[in-house]
Amino acid sequence: MADNKYDIAGQDASFDARRYLRLVGERKGLFVSIALLVMFAAVVISYVLPRKYEARSIVFIEQNVISDLVKGIAVTPSMDTKIKAIKVTMLSRNMLSQVIKALDLDVSLRNSVSLDELIKSLRGRIAIGLDEKRGVFDIRFADSDPVLARDVVNTLTRVYIEESVSTKRKESFEATRFLADQIEVFKKRIDEARKDIEDFNIASGKVLASNEYVVRNQIEKAQEQIKEIQIQINALEASRKVLLSNSPSRARLREQEQVRSQMLARYTKNHPRVKQLESAIAETRRQIREEGSDELSIIYSSPEYQNVKVHIQSLETQKKNLEEDIAQNRAILDQIPRAQAQLQELKRKEQNEVIIYEKLVSRYGQSEVSKEMELQDKAVSFRVLDPAVVPTIPSSPNRPLIMLAGIAIGFGAAFGVVFLLDIIDPSIKNVDDLREFGIPVLAVIPKLKNVEEERKASRRGLRVYLIGALGLLIVLMFLGMEFMGVGLVDKVIEKAMAAVHQWRI
Numbered sequence: 001m002a003d004n005k006y007d008i009a010g011q012d013a014s015f016d017a018r019r020y021l022r023l024v025g026e027r028k029g030l031f032v033s034i035a036l037l038v039m040f041a042a043v044v045i046s047y048v049l050p051r052k053y054e055a056r057s058i059v060f061i062e063q064n065v066i067s068d069l070v071k072g073i074a075v076t077p078s079m080d081t082k083i084k085a086i087k088v089t090m091l092s093r094n095m096l097s098q099v100i101k102a103l104d105l106d107v108s109l110r111n112s113v114s115l116d117e118l119i120k121s122l123r124g125r126i127a128i129g130l131d132e133k134r135g136v137f138d139i140r141f142a143d144s145d146p147v148l149a150r151d152v153v154n155t156l157t158r159v160y161i162e163e164s165v166s167t168k169r170k171e172s173f174e175a176t177r178f179l180a181d182q183i184e185v186f187k188k189r190i191d192e193a194r195k196d197i198e199d200f201n202i203a204s205g206k207v208l209a210s211n212e213y214v215v216r217n218q219i220e221k222a223q224e225q226i227k228e229i230q231i232q233i234n235a236l237e238a239s240r241k242v243l244l245s246n247s248p249s250r251a252r253l254r255e256q257e258q259v260r261s262q263m264l265a266r267y268t269k270n271h272p273r274v275k276q277l278e279s280a281i282a283e284t285r286r287q288i289r290e291e292g293s294d295e296l297s298i299i300y301s302s303p304e305y306q307n308v309k310v311h312i313q314s315l316e317t318q319k320k321n322l323e324e325d326i327a328q329n330r331a332i333l334d335q336i337p338r339a340q341a342q343l344q345e346l347k348r349k350e351q352n353e354v355i356i357y358e359k360l361v362s363r364y365g366q367s368e369v370s371k372e373m374e375l376q377d378k379a380v381s382f383r384v385l386d387p388a389v390v391p392t393i394p395s396s397p398n399r400p401l402i403m404l405a406g407i408a409i410g411f412g413a414a415f416g417v418v419f420l421l422d423i424i425d426p427s428i429k430n431v432d433d434l435r436e437f438g439i440p441v442l443a444v445i446p447k448l449k450n451v452e453e454e455r456k457a458s459r460r461g462l463r464v465y466l467i468g469a470l471g472l473l474i475v476l477m478f479l480g481m482e483f484m485g486v487g488l489v490d491k492v493i494e495k496a497m498a499a500v501h502q503w504r505i
Contacts, residue, residue, distance in 0.1 A: 020419070027418045028461060032468035034414035039475045046399040046482075049487060053146035054395035055153045055388035058138045060163075067142040086137055087128045090160050096122050098159045103151055120452020122152070136385065146391045153388035161382045172367070179364040193350035202348055204339045212336050215329045222322040222329075229319045236312045243305050247295035253284045393485075405478045408474075 024031050089095060096119045100106050109115050127140040133136055139157055143149040201208060245254075260277050267274050288295075428434060429440055481488060 007486070015407070020415075023375055023418050023422050024415065027421065027460075028468075030421075030465050031414040031418050032464050032471070034417055035410040036468060036471040038410035038413050039403075039406045039471065041476055042402050043478050046397055047400040047407075047493065049146050049397040049402075051394035052142040052144060052396040053149050053391040053393075054140055054142040055146070055149035055391055056138055056140045056386070057153045057157050057384060058136055058386040059157060060383045060385050061135045085097045086160070087130065090128055090139070090156060091126065093119055093124050095159060095163065096155070098163075099152060099155045102159065103148070104157050126152075126156070139388075141388075142395055150388045150390045157384060157387070164382070176364070176367045179367050183357065183360045183364060185359060186353055190350065190353045190357055193346065193353050197343070197346045197350060200343060204335070204343075207332055207335045207339045210332050210336060210345060212333060215336075216332055217327050219329045219333075222326050226322050226326075227318055229315045229322070233312055233319070236308050236315070240305065240308045240312070241301070243308065244296060244301055246351075247288075249288045249292065249295060253281065253288060256281045256284060268383060309489055315437070364376070396419040399482045400479055403475060403482065406480075407475060 015046055097115075099122070100115070100118060105118060106115060109118065122141075125142055129138045129139065129140070139153050141149050141152045141156075143152070163197055256277060260274065263271070263274050263277060265479065269275075477488070
């Protein structure tokens, strides 16, 4: 089945090819006319178009030997940066304006609008190619005047090299001056930062000098001492109470109360001896209330009581001092982290200023060396490898390409017209067309051949093919001359133009 399909497809394809050839054969006059018309039009256009001459200059960006010697010491522009800036700089308005003035191209300009148009035209026709690996760039410019093309390229190259050298010198001076100013600024900032550190050390010296571990030990030790002092105070307070309780009336009252407790163990409260003792206790208490202050005064003035009192006051003072030390140390503990953080921040700020200052000083030295290199033309330099010369062969139009395109377009247009006419022709051309419309075909009557007419038609067809071949041969002849660089046609055109010019004069 696959082979059958393939055969059927092959039959359809061969049928279509024969049909197209038949269409061309039926309209061979029209086909040849259109094809030759397009081909000759392409030939004429290739010679009518104005010729452009392209001049080219190659410039090498040379790295001086000194640049390698001072590598890492002096700041020199990198090759990559330099090459990238070339194209932008060369096509700038300032650069192109200098070229126009140098070549007196602005003599015929009437106003600024014309100048803008000329700059735009130059910018559109100037091509700059960069080869970063080789470190070269080329400048190309095309114009109908080969001398002008050469002058534009050479002038642009010269102006760029001069401008580049001048600009680099100016940048070097400005960079050196900027670095000097910044060095002074950062020197002042360093002094201010160091003064802030000094002031902070003075204000927070005690806190900063304290050791957190030592302070904590001091607090714990003081707390232990306070506990011991409190124990001593409690003992002395007890002694003082004992002294106060040893007055005669209080001693008697304490003795009577002990006797009453013993009697109540044996008798009731109503026993006469108990009641008698209660009356004695009441009398003793009355005496204490009335005469107790006198007895206490005697005790207060006794050496023993005074000794206890002084000792207690001394211990209270020691306790108070220790509590103040604890409070002070706790305050220091709270301040230590904050003070250390503030000090570190000030030191970090001072260190940053110092780092930038040292970098500026280092860069300043490099900038001085770079400036001297620029002044003595020891930095990167440009060397014109190939200056532009007057081009003798036009770069455009590309006549061979136009003629080849004319041949291809001619055949394509001719076939397209023939095929289009066949499509729009409503007549029935063969039996298959009838079958497509569903019309039954009973019989096919072959066309009777007229030998004389067929002979005439054959001769006409032969003439058409000969004319077509001759025309194609002529086109190929022009194409061959262009490929071989024979300027015969150009000379004929120049002589014709000269004759016309003389005739007009």
